[in-house]
Amino acid sequence: MQIDLSNRSAIVTGSTAGIGLAIATGLAKAGASVVITGRTQARVDEAIAAVRKVASDAKISGVAADLGTAEGGAALIAAVPQTDILVNNLGIFEPRDFFEIDDAEWSRFFDVNVISGVRLSRHYAKGMAERGWGRVQFISSESSIQTPPEMVHYGVTKTAQLAVSRGLAEVLAGTGVTVNAVLPGPTLSEGVSEFFGKIAKNEGKTQEQVEREFIQTHRPTSLIKRLLSVDEVANVSVFLASEEASGTTGASFRVDGGVARLIL
Known part of the structure; x- marks a missing residue:
């Protein structure tokens, strides 16, 4: 199977390092015009340079904004009004005793891990539906289906992403826009x-x-x-962004090395 995204544009949030950078690199290698996002221009510039090291002809640019805030989301939308592919990868994690997680920390995790993706999907998916083609992804976690006791707040936000992903897929039924979640294991x-x-x-x-x-x-x-390696997760994301994945929506894809003992 040859994935060709040369006529598509993509935004990958939280893509200056880790899984996000690997996804951005994979999409760029497949020919997509990719927008990298990060909180500082220096980090964005470093990520762009890293992609170009392995894909010299990559069509890649970047936007520096804190997408965990409404202001940051608005800045990205103003800079890049539309896209064909949106990968909501931005996320934070931190092992923490449940009894030490205060309201402010719960809110921070929801703002970054859940609301950032809701905010961007609300804008970009509407345009995708109007154009009749699009791909929205939420990079969740195996923690979404087996909440880790060492960071309950993280697991809860990852479970919320699955609900948003499935619900948005239902909203976009018949539009040509697919919405899926990717569940990496420890990476x-x-x-x-x-x-x-x-x-x-x-x-x-x-x-x-x-x-x-x-x-x-x-x-x-x-x-x-x-x-897992970041590339093993990115490979699934790139496939879901492609035309070849047109029959898959409203689904959750585990890339967890078999950690979750489930048959679905």
Whole structure:
């Protein structure tokens, strides 16, 4: 299968690193005109340069804005009024004792992980429907279907993304716009790597040891017995953005290495 997105435009939120950057790179390699987003111009510029290192002819640009706020969302929409593909990847996570998570932190997680995607989908999906073609994705998590006790607030926001994704797919029935969710398992993104690196330093272990112990202790049901790479997640996102995925909407795709013990 040859995925060709040369006539399509895409926005990937939270794409200066990790899964978002891998998705932006994959879409650019498939020929799409991609907009990278991040909170600072310096980070956006670095990400654009990183994509061009592996895809010198990439059609790529960037917008610096804090999409966890209404002002940031408005800034992106003003700079890029329409797109064919919207990947709502922006997200934050932090292990935290449930009893120490106050109202403000719950609100912050919802603003960044849920409302940012709602806000952008409300604008961009309407234009997609009017044009008769579009792809909307929410990068959720396996934590959406098995809430992690070490960060309940994160899991709840990821579950909310699934509800938004399915509901929006219902709203857009028959328009030519598909809406799907991607559920990565534990993935070795820059943020996760940094997190494990700190643990390794504090415990006098190698990072590889910490990663293995995490899988054994916290995700023992993993069938691949390792963390995923960002490219493994991006590959699914790129497929869902393509014409070849035209028959798939309202669905949730697990890229979790078999962590969730489900048959659906």
